[in-house]
Amino acid sequence: MVLENKLGITESAELARIEEKLSKKKALELFECGLPHYLETGKFETLAYIHKFLFGEIYDFAGEIRSVNIAKGNFRFAPVMYLKNALEHIDAMPQSNFDEIVEKYVEMNIAHPFREGNGRSTRIWLDFIFKKELNKVVDWNNVDKEDYLAAMERSPVKDIEIKHILKNALTDDIHNREVFMKGIDASYNYEGYHFYKTGELD
Numbered sequence: 001m002v003l004e005n006k007l008g009i010t011e012s013a014e015l016a017r018i019e020e021k022l023s024k025k026k027a028l029e030l031f032e033c034g035l036p037h038y039l040e041t042g043k044f045e046t047l048a049y050i051h052k053f054l055f056g057e058i059y060d061f062a063g064e065i066r067s068v069n070i071a072k073g074n075f076r077f078a079p080v081m082y083l084k085n086a087l088e089h090i091d092a093m094p095q096s097n098f099d100e101i102v103e104k105y106v107e108m109n110i111a112h113p114f115r116e117g118n119g120r121s122t123r124i125w126l127d128f129i130f131k132k133e134l135n136k137v138v139d140w141n142n143v144d145k146e147d148y149l150a151a152m153e154r155s156p157v158k159d160i161e162i163k164h165i166l167k168n169a170l171t172d173d174i175h176n177r178e179v180f181m182k183g184i185d186a187s188y189n190y191e192g193y194h195f196y197k198t199g200e201l202d
Contacts, residue, residue: 023054027184041132044087051121066115077112106155123183140182142169
């Protein structure tokens with residue numbers, strides 16, 4: 001299924017290619033400009049801003065909470081009817097040390113608040129938290145993609161793996177553009193979502 005988009009693209013491979021190209025261009029702009037001063041790191045409002053900034057040229061739903069349930073394989077992300085409560089809970093979670101930050105990241109991944117582009121926008125959101133709280137960021141060049149995806153899939157049950165992977169990849173080279181941009185690589189993303197209806201949805 002090809003998501004409806006502003007560009008009128010009807011072929012999934014073409015949409016993925018253009019989406020990655022445009023989102024990387026916007027991510028670079030975000031790196032150069034930084035976040036607006038009024039946004040708090042670690043809040044959903046900030047994540048929504050990042051998502052809209054990256055994907056606003058492509059999707060009408062950029063920055064908006066999804067209105068459909070989504071799943072990958074047998075794992076269902078937070079149901080729409082509980083999503084706003086989940087995001088309020090995540091906003092209130094502490095983020096003063098490494099463990100707290102990763103636990104918050106894992107919870108945001110479970111929430112998966114957008115229809116598309118969760119991985120890229122949330123990794124940027126994570127790096128902004130690390131940068132503010134620990135003066136570090138993740139060097140995604142030092143993260144094995146398959147290990148990362150497997151650890152993220154298991155993180156709702158056990159987060160020790162993803163903590164180990166991310167801790168070993170932290171760097172204080174926070175102004176390095178290449179380090180930042182590597183986290184936008186689409187190959188780090190969960191793919192193969194499917195949408196499903198429940199009694200709570202129209």
